[in-house]
Amino acid sequence: MDLKLLCKRLNEYAHTGIACDWDNxxxxxxxxxxxIVKKMLLTNDLTEPVLEEALKKEVNMIVSYHPAIFRxxxxxxxxxxxxxxxxxxxEQxxxxxxxxxxxxxxxxxINDWILEAFETKKIESVESISSLNHPSGFSKNVKINLPSDTNKDILLKKLNVNDNIRLVSEKNLGQxxxxxxxxxxxxxxxxMESIRSVYQSQDNIFDSLRIINMEKPFMKNVGLGRLGYLAQPLKIRDVVDKLKDLFKMxxxxxxxxxxKTLDSEVKVLAVGAGSASKLLNNVNADLIITGEFAHHEILHETHRGVSLIVTDHSNTERGYRECFKRxxxxxxxKYNENVEILISEVDxxxxxxx
Known part of the structure; x- marks a missing residue:
């Protein structure tokens, strides 16, 4: 499969535009x-042992969850x-x-994959992400008061052929x-150029001009972290058992x-794969599931009644490779395309x- 086409499909699966600004x-x-990519190797980190594995298996592409080039x-x-x-x-x-x-x-x-281990009635993003594009394709709302004369009709006819401008409404204000x-x-x-050309003799034609930047709506079910509202409360020990099975730990x-004890009930889970000290700090949940959480933030959370499960960074992420492969x-x-996908055995x- 051609590399450029494969990258296009990877971007279709998860658009790089929704990644964090600091990410690479x-x-x-x-x-x-x-x-031409015949074999793709999935890994959480591109380490030297993983690279040696890739060479032995003669792969053409490595998809490494963590960027091999970051700084x-x-x-x-x-x-x-x-x-x-x-x-x-x-070289290879x-x-x-x-x-x-x-x-x-x-x-x-990844965070949704973790919550699949539980029966939930609702899932929300902790930090929502705005759409990459405006739904209408337009980012500006422009209003202007024009004289009720034939020049207005001339202007609108002129603008009718411009794909970058769409007439929304006309509101009669008398004159x-x-x-x-x-x-x-x-x-x-x-x-503005069209208005100026039609109303050349009216210096104050732009006095009523209002330009508003339209905000992009948040994308549904897209964002950093997840809050999972359980269909039925679980004991902390039950959450622990489910995660041990999921993470194979x-x-x-x-x-x-x-x-709190292992028999305390959990109604809301907060999930942040990898490192989530900043993301999940002060989150409204009963239990936090993450790979890393700073010591003083752990003390803060436990003092405000929130328990935490901390697995070490990549243990919350690595299992997603199987899910991604599928x-x-x-x-x-869907496109009648195919590439052999391997999962690293040494990562x-x-x-x-x-």
């Missing part, structure tokens, strides 16, 4: 010549493991792609008509809120419990 997502390394690189040498990895990918014509926070935010992404338009930023300039850390394969089938969280 999308295609990170691209061979100089066109690349700017000033050089590419053999002195640093990240630099060595990028150099080898380039292996494309590297990272979705990171776009997978966190999409409907059906004037309030005319409302939807436009693109480019359309505002065209609109025998142990993880639990911080019980002051006065969903992305279905997406490709793991660097921390272990002994």
């Amino acid at each position: 997502v999308g295609l990170l390394t691209e061979p100089s010549e066109p690349l 700017p690189l000033k050089r590419l040498t053999q002195a640093d493991w990240k630099e060595r990895s990028i150099v080898k990918c380039i 014509r292996i494309a590297v792609y990272s979705p990171h926070t776009s997978w966190d935010s999409i409907d059906g992404g 004037e008509v309030e005319v409302e338009f939807l436009t693109s930023p480019k359309g505002v300039t065209s609109l 025998k142990t993880f850390r639990l911080a019980l809120a002051n006065g 969903k992305f394969t279905d997406l490709l089938k 793991r969280d660097p921390l272990e419990y002994i």
Whole structure:
């Protein structure tokens, strides 16, 4: 499958435009010549052991959830493991792609996958994300009062052929008509030029002009973090058991809120895969599920009655690879496209419990 087309499908699955501003997502390394991808390797982190695995399995592309290039690189040498990895990918014509926070935010992404372990009656984003585009395709609302004469009709006829401007309404004000338009930023300039050309002799024609920036609506079920409202209350010990099954972990850390026990009831779960100290701080929930949470923030949460499950960073993320493989394969089938998707067998969280 052509690399550019595959990247297009990956972006269709999770648009990079919804990733956090600080993130570095999308295609990170691209061979100089066109690349046909036959095998794709999924990993949470592109470590040197994962890269060796990729070379042995002769993959053409690595989809690494965490960006292999995050902080700017000033050089590419053999002195640093990240630099060595990028150099080898380039030498071996292996494309590297990272979705990171776009997978966190999409409907059906990592946080939703975690909540699939529970029966919920409602799920909300902790931080919603605005639509990438305005639903109408226009970002400006323009209103202006024009004299009720033939010039108005000349103007509207002239604007009727401009795709960047749409007439919304005309409101009769007696000797004037309030005319409302939807436009693109480019359309505002065209609109003003057209008004100026029709009303050349009226210096005050723009006195009543009002331009309003239209806010983009929030996307449904898209955003950072999730609040899961349980259909029936669960005991904390039941939540623990379900997450051990989901994450395939025998142990993880639990911080019980002051006065709570393993038999205390949970009605609302707050989920933030990876690191969520800032995202879930002061969230309105009974139990927080995350990979990392700062010490003092844990104390703060437990003192306000919120318990926490902390699994270590990537243990909340790694299991999503299977979910992505299934969903992305279905997406490709819609287009009669196919690529072999492998899941790394050596990718793991660097921390272990002994």
